[in-house]
Amino acid sequence: xxxxxxxxxxxxxxxxxxxxxxxxxxxxxxxxxxxxxxxxxxxxxxxxxxxxxxxxxxxxxxxxxxxxxxxxxxxxxxxxxxxxxxxxxxxxxxxxxxxxxxxxxxx
Amino acid sequence: xxxxxxxxxxxxxxxxxxxxxxxxxxxxxxxxxxxxxxxxxxxxxxxxxxxxxxxxxxxxxxxxxxxxxxxxxxxxxxxxxxxxxxxxxxxxxxxxxxxxxxxxxxxxxxxxx
Numbered sequence: 584x585x586x587x588x589x590x591x592x593x594x595x596x597x598x599x600x601x602x603x604x605x606x607x608x609x610x611x612x613x614x615x616x617x618x619x620x621x622x623x624x625x626x627x628x629x630x631x632x633x634x635x636x637x638x639x640x641x642x643x644x645x646x647x648x649x650x651x652x653x654x655x656x657x658x659x660x661x662x663x664x665x666x667x668x669x670x671x672x673x674x675x676x677x678x679x680x681x682x683x684x685x686x687x688x689x690x
Numbered sequence: 691x692x693x694x695x696x697x698x699x700x701x702x703x704x705x706x707x708x709x710x711x712x713x714x715x716x717x718x719x720x721x722x723x724x725x726x727x728x729x730x731x732x733x734x735x736x737x738x739x740x741x742x743x744x745x746x747x748x749x750x751x752x753x754x755x756x757x758x759x760x761x762x763x764x765x766x767x768x769x770x771x772x773x774x775x776x777x778x779x780x781x782x783x784x785x786x787x788x789x790x791x792x793x794x795x796x797x798x799x800x801x802x803x
Contacts, residue, residue: 624799625797626780670733
């Protein structure tokens with residue numbers, strides 16, 4: 584089983600929609616969790632860290648479920664500019680990335 | 691100015707040639723990393739360094755070597771490039787406090803013909 588798994592998508596959603604991605608992980612010792620955003624052929628950029636209590640940043644909400652070993656990212660009121668690939672990452676002794684979920688928001 | 695820079699940004703080289711990719715950072719971070727990204731395979735760690743005297747192999751270090759010349763500089767070498775090393779290469783940095791978020795350079799697109 585891969586250490587980190589994501590649905591590659593693409594998720595095609597209209598502007599204004601709410602969309603959610605999950606990311607499952609296999610190592611229960613994972614300490615820290617993150618969501619990164621990557622635009623085509625660009626570097627990944629940190630979107631948000633994922634705290635045990637969950638956290639929200641504007642239209643974005645991240646959650647951690649340690650019992651079921653997954654993290655989630657919810658995007659509300661999707662914008663065209665949200666179109667990108669979203670990578671989850673988790674830290675044990677080093678950062679492990681998922682292969683990403685592609686989101687395409689259409690008008 | 692960008693906090694993490696990489697040179698060159700694009701490079702085409704021939705099989706068997708030696709090539710060096712360079713990374714510099716102004717974030718003051720101790721930890722630096724080299725990744726490669728291939729379609730469908732995601733980011734894979736090549737080497738990482740937690741300080742100037744520390745070098746560690748990552749998931750796919752064969753065919754690569756690194757040098758940590760200073761806290762701010764970490765270079766990746768391909769001693770004898772081969773076509774399956776064609777990829778997008780990223781350097782990243784992180785501090786050693788808290789949650790270990792990583793900050794990436796803009797990437798080097800390497801093509802080996």
